[in-house]
Amino acid sequence: AQSVAQPEDQVNVAEGNPLTVKCTYSVSGNPYLFWYVQYPNRGLQFLLKYITGDNLVKGSYGFEAEFNKSQTSFHLKKPSALVSDSALYFCAVRRLSGNTGKLIFGQGTTLQVKP
Amino acid sequence: DGGITQSPKYLFRKEGQNVTLSCEQNLNHDAMYWYRQDPGQGLRLIYYSQIVNDFQKGDIAEGYSVSREKKESFPLTVTSAQKNPTAFYLCASSRVDTPNYGYTFGSGTRLTVV
Numbered sequence: 001a002q003s004v005a006q007p008e009d010q011v012n013v014a015e016g017n018p019l020t021v022k023c024t025y026s027v028s029g030n031p032y033l034f035w036y037v038q039y040p041n042r043g044l045q046f047l048l049k050y051i052t053g054d055n056l057v058k059g060s061y062g063f064e065a066e067f068n069k070s071q072t073s074f075h076l077k078k079p080s081a082l083v084s085d086s087a088l089y090f091c092a093v094r095r096l097s098g099n100t101g102k103l104i105f106g107q108g109t110t111l112q113v114k115p
Numbered sequence: 116d117g118g119i120t121q122s123p124k125y126l127f128r129k130e131g132q133n134v135t136l137s138c139e140q141n142l143n144h145d146a147m148y149w150y151r152q153d154p155g156q157g158l159r160l161i162y163y164s165q166i167v168n169d170f171q172k173g174d175i176a177e178g179y180s181v182s183r184e185k186k187e188s189f190p191l192t193v194t195s196a197q198k199n200p201t202a203f204y205l206c207a208s209s210r211v212d213t214p215n216y217g218y219t220f221g222s223g224t225r226l227t228v229v
Contacts, residue, residue, distance in 0.1 A: 032214050032215065036217070036220075041203070043121075043205055043221050043222045043223050044205070044207075044218070045220070046217055046219075051215050092217065094214050101214070102160075103217060103218055107157035108157045
């Protein structure tokens with residue numbers, strides 16, 4: 001069965017410091033991996049995805065993520081955090097099965113960036 | 116601009132009432148989804164549909180109903196059988212011809228029981 005784990009409910013970081021939000025996955029076959037961000041009282045917004053190719057994926061708002069097949073991880077990173085990055089972040093995985101399967105979402109990680 | 120629209124943004128329901136949340140998309144996506152989100156929680160799948168006139172139960176379908184009469188529309192009815200309906204409801208859509216695309220989400224409807 002497919003699953004996604006975000007081991008940290010909350011990540012706290014000071015503005016200007018690098019940030020990492022962790023995600024590990026379990027899926028048979030090649031994974032399709034996604035990161036989304038949700039601001040309060042809003043829908044989820046797409047940040048970036050890994051389909052194939054370069055293990056380092058760059059996305060919106062200066063975020064990037066590193067795909068590590070041996071560790072089955074897809075951690076979200078940013079070199080220098082902003083207070084405006086404070087939000088809820090979701091990792092998601094899809095396994096190709098016949099027609100396109102559903103996304104499986106992690107439980108979310110709240111990122112708090114303090115001035 | 117293409118997108119997915121949920122309405123209303125805020126909805127209040129009295130005990131024992133059915134209410135219907137609207138979700139419309141003009142992205143020509145085949146699949147549509149309804150999620151429930153409780154405060155500080157993740158997403159829980161209520162129902163999804165990958166083709167018109169067909170839909171499947173998700174993880175928490177009890178007390179909810181849906182229809183998919185048009186490709187563009189996937190309304191969700193919260194029935195009186197749903198004992199704790201206060202939550203944030205999110206609709207999403209996606210293509211089914213390729214796994215390369217994720218979901219596009221609406222901006223959500225916040226339902227409160229009064």
